[in-house]
C-alpha cells in the first residue's frame with residue numbers, strides 16, 4: 001500500500017485532517033528510511049489536503065522528525081536539566097571529538113549522526129544517551145571513547 005493510501009486510512013481515525021498530521025508524518029518518516037524528504041512532505045500534504053509548507057512547519061518544530069538523512073547509528077545526548085547538571089555538555093563535546101563532527105550533523109561516511117535532545121525520561125540516571133533509541137545511563141565524558149570504539153567495531 002502506498003504512503004498516501006496509508007495516510008488516507010489513518011486520516012479516517014481523526015475528526016479533522018490537521019489532527020492526523022503528526023501520525024502521518026511519523027508514518028511517512030518510517031516509510032522513507034527514517035527521514036522526511038520533500039517528496040514525503042508532499043505525500044502527507046496531498047493526503048491530508050494541506051500544504052507541504054504546513055507539513056514542513058510541523059515537522060521542523062518537533063525533534064522526532066528528521067529533515068535530512070540520518071547516519072546508520074544515531075547518537076542522541078539528553079541535555080535537559082538533570083543531565084545538564086550531570087555533565088551532559090561535556091558528554092556532547094566528547095562525542096564531537098571522538099566522531100569528528102558537530103552535534104546536529106552526520107559524519108561524511110554516513111556512519112553516525114550526533115544530536116542533543118530534550119529529556120529522554122531517565123532523569124535519575126543522568127546523563128542519558130540514546131544510541132539508536134536504546135538508552136545508556138549515567139554516561140560520563142570519560143565513557144565516550146569506549147562507547148564510540150564499541151560502536152565502530
Ligand code: FES
Pocket residue numbers: 078079080081082083084118119120121122123124126127128
Ligand atoms: S533530563 Fe536527561 S533524561 Fe531527563
